[in-house]
Amino acid sequence: MTVEELVAAVVALAVVSAKRLGAGLADRAVQGVEQSVVDRLGRLYRWIAGRLPGEEGAVLVHEAGRSPAAQALLRRRLVRALSEDPAGVEELRLLLAPASAFAHGGSVLRESPGVPRQLPSALADFTGRGQEIARLVEAAERPGGCRICLVHGPGGIGKTSVVVQAAHRLTASYPDGQLFVDLNGAEERPAVVAEVLGDFLAALGVPRGGIPDDEAGRTRQFRTESAGRRVLVVLDNAADEQQASALIPGGSACAVLITSRRPLATLAVDERVPLSGLDEGTAWDLLRRIGGADRVDEDPESGRDVVRLCGGLPLALRIAGARLATFPARTVSSFARDLADDHRRLDVLSLGERSVRAVFRAAYQPLPVLQQRAFRLLSALDTPDLPAWALSPLLDVDAGAADACLEGLLLAHLVQARRDRTAGQRIGLHDLARGYSKERAAGHLADEADEADEADEADSAVRRLLGALLGAADAADARLRPAGARHGGRDGAVRHAPPDDALAGNVREAVEWFEAERVVLVAAVTHAHARGWWELCWEITDAMSVALEHQWRWDISVRTHELALDAADSLGDGRARAALLRNLGEALRDGGSDLGRAADCFREAIELFQNSGDAHGESDALGNLGILQRQQGVLREAARTLTAAEMLFRGLPLERGLAWTLREKAVIGRHQAHYTRALAQLDEAQGLFAANDEPRGVGWVLRTRADTEKESVLDGCPLPRRWYTGPWPGHRVVGRPEQDPRWAAARTHYEHAARLLYAVRDHRGHTWTTLGLADMALYEDDHTAAELISRALRETDACGDHRGHSRALTVQALLRAETNRLSDAITLAEQALNGPHDHVGAAQASFRLARLYGAAGRHQDVLHTVRQSRTHHHAAGMPFPDLPDTGLAGALTRPVPRARRFRLHR
Structure with missing residues (x-):
């Protein structure tokens, strides 16, 4: 048939459609009579309306039953519309073929099975996913053509359940039917598209004898049958884009919901909804609904263990809940224990045909x-x-x-x-x-x-990976200490070159790299130790030791260094042992966990480095022992040790080590009120750090410079003037401290140090800078002191910096007292004094506590604490008032100062 003949036939059908429907055929169809006639005529009507613009088609069909002129116009419009549309002509042939007998007054050729309703039942215990379902429903109901929505994610994540829930909400919007098929995309043999199309066509009323044999023919006919209908198609578990696209209907008023484990990236879709695991709250609700709320609530701790071990996977949670429901005599705790067994977990998560494995x-x-x-x-x-x-x-x-x-x-x-x-x-x-x-x-x-040889393959693979991690750690470690090595001997392990983009290009990138890979590196050390890969074990540990110091991860550092020391001893490598002892001593010292052992580690490391002729290692270990002695408040002994280290550093030369040593000596000078000498040492240290492009070192020098400038204004007096007006060696208060230019310089240097240390992620240095600013705010009677000290307390507590925490508590104690909470203040100050043994910190903490006791009228406690403070000051070589204890106690026994004015600092 030509296009003109096809159009003549369709117009004739349109006339019949208008007359038959007008005669009440639709009313009879409601009662199930001649349903196929109504379906066919309705489909024809929608096809014509869809081919002509706007509402022209609907109007012309309506008029065609009454006016020959309207029939002629309809024929012309359709011929014009189809002249450049071969696909439309083919659709029209298929549409007319089974209905031609009806057009000439014959009987209906087949019976229709009715509107397909193929959706599976929605789960009654479905939980969560409200946002995802809402997205699907909104997209499927959006006007403007056939809408295609894809839900993708791993197996067992609940894709089918989500789509079925959405599909049931959409049934009213798609009254011409809902088709559903499992395409078996995750199976070895996915569903055959031609067979699926045959089932779809049969469901839509096409007799099996009228369905084409080939896939292409079935695809065309499916598109024709769906044209003009509002049909919802659910394609579950699609294998790939090709399988899914062949099953997209041709109707512009249809919608398709697809699930797949793959994202089907090249398939044009209107809405993509990726599914991930359920959050803890939703997973808990699902377990209770399936396993029994009363049962799970009896032992909520074990129930939450089950939720955690299922990892948010809905399939795992459903199996777990089903097991609990199926075996009611079994306790939730025993089930959680079985699930916690790594070797049995997948066996436990299997029930009947359901299996996570x-x-x-x-x-x-x-x-x-x-x-x-x-x-x-x-x-x-x-x-x-x-x-x-x-x-x-x-x-x-x-x-x-x-x-x-x-x-x-x-x-x-x-x-x-x-x-x-x-x-x-x-x-x-x-x-x-x-x-x-x-x-x-x-x-x-x-x-x-x-x-059978999988274990050997895994060992070889992991050794290569650990070698690459060591190579990247070496590069990052060199960025953190650009002025040179701390010791020799780290070159025994086989390294593998990591990709260039895995290597740190500067200090900031090095810090970020170590933070990102810390857990991996610790796992690498543990794995290497377990396998007896001794070189890898100790060298990876040593390579990340500086980074662990930056990150305040002293507990991790101690743990990994214990393993690494065992590796060094297994190798009989004295140089490795010396390096690791130096690192371990630093972790024990800065973490405050065992200062006595830290000193032993440094002393043994010094001896081992001397025996091996490693001057780099010896000088570094000496410097670290000096830092420990300084932190303990044994300032005279610390000065001697640091001077010995300085001589070695100058002879090497090793500018980085020399700069750190000079900074430490400046700290001692500050405590002993030798401010001019301390500032000169800081000048030299800052120049060395700057010349070697080490911003972290510059940040620490600036912080120490600010400390020195601040204390030079106060001469080390541990109390603000409003708290103490008694004598202090060298301290002559003329006005408020902020009126001194050195005070303003200190603030500037603190702020500069804070920026530098934050940039290189040096949490410890940044926190001590915050402590310095908080102390300044205390002396200024500035309300920002409370905010600063709260921040410092959070940071020191989170990172285990006990010395810093004790210093912060003494400031907070005075602030509490000024808000009429003297009892709380005394408790905080007592906690500070009972912190790590540190003569310098204890000297300040005891003097402040004595003042609080004085405000409370506790005279004996004042005397006792004044004596403590005097002892600590003298032990550290720090200045202290030359007054009898009773006279000093009298100066400290005063009421709490008047309420703070909350003056904003400018």
């Missing part, structure tokens, strides 16, 4: 060999994630092959990826996927008999 197996088995190997190796190092570049050394392939491999794993949802704050990509396994990865690697599964 099966989900991972379905994703793993179709992968290429290299991707399967990568999945197995990603669990070899016990760490939550890795930098994405780690795949290259793990697999021993170039970066391009590793990237392609990673893309495949991400598409299969076996690996998770995220961006870290350095803009690098990190990859990891879901906890349950990690269990399956370990099963595969260990060859525990029945089909893994060919993987």
Whole structure:
């Protein structure tokens, strides 16, 4: 038939449609009579209306039953519309073929099964996902053509449940039917598109004998049958873009909801909804609904353990809840214990046909060999994630092959990826996927008999990875201490070159790299120790020791150095032991956990470095022993030790070590009121740090300079003038401290130091700068002191800086007293004095506590604490009033100063 003949036939049908429907055929159809006639005529009507612009088609069909002129106009309009539309002509042929007999007065050729309603039942215990469902419903109801929505995510994440929930909400919007099919995309044999199309056509009323045999023909007919209808199509578990696109209907008023484990990136969709794990609250609700609220609530702690071990995976939670419901005599705590067993977890998360292991197996088995190997190796190092570049050394392939491999794993949802704050990509396994990865690697599964050599493969892969991590750590460590090595001997382990973009280019990048990789490096040390890879164990530990100091991770530093010392002893390497003892002493000292052992570590390290002729190591260990002695308040002994270190540093020369030593000597000079000499030492130290491009060192010098300038105004007097007007050696108060230009200089240097130390992520240095500013605000009677000291307390408490915490408490105590909370103030000051043994800190803390006792009228406590303060000041060589204890106690026994004025600092 020509186009003109087809149009003549369709116009004839339009006339019949108008007459038959007008005669009440629609009313009879409601009762089930001649339903196929109504369906066919209605479809024809919608097809014509869709081919002509605006409402012209509807008007012409209505008029065609009454006016020959309208019939002629309709024919002309349709011929013009179809003249350049071959696809439309073919649709019209298919539409007319089964209805031609009716057009000539014959009988209906087939019976329609009615409107398809194929949606599965929605889960009664469905929990959460409200935002995702709302997005799907809104997108599917949006006008303007066929809407396609995709929900994608890993197996077991609940994609089908979400789409079915959304589909049931949409049934009223799609009255012409809802089609549903499981495309088996995760199975070895996905559904055949031609067979699915045949089922769809039959559901839409096409007799099996009238369905074309080939896929192309069925696709055309499906598009024709759906044209003009409002049909909702749900394609569950699509394998790929090609499978899904072949099942998209042709009607502009239809909608399609698709689920897939893959993101189907090249498929044009209106709304993409990725699904991730349930949050803890929603997961808890789901477990209670399935396992029984009363049962779970009896032991909420164990219930939350179950939730945590299921990792937010809805399938795992459903199986866990079903197990609890199925075996009511079993306690929740015993189930949680079984689930906590790494070797049994996947066995426990299996019930009947449901299995978490099966989900991972379905994703793993179709992968290429290299991707399967990568999945197995990603669990070899016990760490939550890795930098994405780690795949290259793990697999021993170039970066391009590793990237392609990673893309495949991400598409299969076996690996998770995220961006870290350095803009690098990190990859990891879901906890349950990690269990399956370990099963595969260990060859525990029945089909893994060919993987007997997997352990050797994993060891080789992890050694390459650890070598690359060590190479990157070496580069970052060099950025943190650019002026030279602290010791020799770290060159025994085999290194592998990491990619260039994994290497730190400056101090800031080095600090960020160590922060990002800290957990990985600790896992590397632990793994190397367990495998007996002694060189890797101690060298990785040593490479990250400075970074751990920056990060205040003294507990981690102590733990890793204990393992590394065992590795050095296993090697019989005295140089390695010396280096590690130096690092361990620093961690013990700064963490305040064992100062006596810290001193022993430094002294043994000094001896070992001397015996090996390592002057770099000896000078560094000497300097650190001097810092410990200074922190303990043994200032005279500290000065001697630091002078010995200074002589070694000047002879090497090692400018970095010399600069730090000069800064420490300046601190001692400040405590002993030798301010001019201290400032000269700081001048030299700052010049050395600046010349060697070490901003962290400059920041510490500036902080110490600010401390020195501030105390030179006060001559070390530990109390503001409003609290104490008695004598203090060298202190002659003429006006308020902020009127002295040295005070303004101190504030400027604190603020500059804070910016530098924040930039290089030196939390300890930045916090002590905050302490200095808080102390200034206290002396100024500035209301910002309370805010500053609260911040300092949070930071020192979080990072375990006991000395800094005690200093902060003494300031907070005075602030509390000035707000009429004298009892609380005394408690805080007592806590400060009972902190780490430090003559300098204890000297200040005891004097402030004595003043608080005096405000409370506790005369005996005042006398006792004044004696303590005198002892600490003299032990440290710090100036102290030359008055009898009773006279000094009298000067301290005064009421609390008047209420603070909360004067804003300008």
